[in-house]
Amino acid sequence: MFWLIIGAMLATAILVVVIPVYRVNKQLTASAVISMISIAAVAGVMYSFIGTPRPAEHAQQESASIEEMIESLTARLQENPDDLNGWKMLGRSHMQTQNFPGAIAAYEKAVQMESSENGATLADLGESILMNDPQEIFARAGQLFENALALDGANPKALFYSGMAAVQRGDNALAADRWEALLATSPPPNVQEILRQRIAELRGEALEPETAVAPAESASISIAVSLGDKAALAGIPDATVYIIARDPKQPAPPIAAVRRRVSDLPTTVTLSDDDAMVAGRVPSAYSQLEIIARISLSGQPVAQSGDWFGQQLVETVASGALEIVIDQQVP
Numbered sequence: 001m002f003w004l005i006i007g008a009m010l011a012t013a014i015l016v017v018v019i020p021v022y023r024v025n026k027q028l029t030a031s032a033v034i035s036m037i038s039i040a041a042v043a044g045v046m047y048s049f050i051g052t053p054r055p056a057e058h059a060q061q062e063s064a065s066i067e068e069m070i071e072s073l074t075a076r077l078q079e080n081p082d083d084l085n086g087w088k089m090l091g092r093s094h095m096q097t098q099n100f101p102g103a104i105a106a107y108e109k110a111v112q113m114e115s116s117e118n119g120a121t122l123a124d125l126g127e128s129i130l131m132n133d134p135q136e137i138f139a140r141a142g143q144l145f146e147n148a149l150a151l152d153g154a155n156p157k158a159l160f161y162s163g164m165a166a167v168q169r170g171d172n173a174l175a176a177d178r179w180e181a182l183l184a185t186s187p188p189p190n191v192q193e194i195l196r197q198r199i200a201e202l203r204g205e206a207l208e209p210e211t212a213v214a215p216a217e218s219a220s221i222s223i224a225v226s227l228g229d230k231a232a233l234a235g236i237p238d239a240t241v242y243i244i245a246r247d248p249k250q251p252a253p254p255i256a257a258v259r260r261r262v263s264d265l266p267t268t269v270t271l272s273d274d275d276a277m278v279a280g281r282v283p284s285a286y287s288q289l290e291i292i293a294r295i296s297l298s299g300q301p302v303a304q305s306g307d308w309f310g311q312q313l314v315e316t317v318a319s320g321a322l323e324i325v326i327d328q329q330v331p
Helices: 002-025 030-051 056-079 084-096 100-113 119-132 134-138 142-153 158-169 172-183 189-202
Strands: 220-227 240-246 256-261 267-272 288-296 307-315 320-324
Touching: 056 084, 084 100, 084 119, 100 119, 119 134, 119 142, 119 158, 119 307, 134 142, 134 158, 142 158, 158 172, 172 189, 220 240, 220 288, 220 307, 256 267, 288 320
Parallel strands: 220 320
Antiparallel strands: 220 267, 240 256, 240 288, 288 307, 307 320
């Protein structure tokens, strides 16, 4: 959770800095990306102070302790080079001290030991390469993020950076898709708001402040989600369950979404305007919604063959709880 929060804050900083620069220059120059990384580093440092207030001398002592830990860990790995978790820890530690070449070397070792089959490690390696050379977002780092998504379609780091690369290539639709998938990972509210604004702009759906009309009353839909008998007997792994609301007349992009795990079922969730995925498109603005609960075996927000699901149409003005039984399979 700590690293998820750190990642979300860095994403916020990057979005705030890069998008205005992109609007002016219509491209992400090397200097713009370098500025992005600098601001991200500042955000990380600020979080360390805000999250755990401490005097400056304590921070210096902590930095020294990290360096000592890195030296100790490096020595241990020389004696036990098959310690996969140790290499990953070394990579994270080098990233924390901004020793990006050291992080690259550590993550390269971890990726090799995992035969490039762990999406999270591929994304970590891609980020360390990107931080060392911003232009790599268009080369190896960018490819690593794509490879990570092929293995784990819900990896927040890969979704964010691959969306940035898509913006630079002019593929706004793909960038919006990636950042909508990032929204589905439930980042902190401040990150969600920035992502929604950027997605709306990429899709050409941004609302002018003076024309935006607030709904008279916020919609809130309580949904009881459970497995049907057939699905329960299918031996489904503990995969991600996406619960989404969409417009039956325009299914994409979804209007609101939350996610759970198969191990959470049966469960009851609430979808409201607070869960909206795109600025200006909230559940309360629709008289009818299609609610879908889908088990994503691949981790992808988009339905894939073999996924299990259940769905219902609901009138947003209706009261009472909705029940969805997951008992169908995508062909």
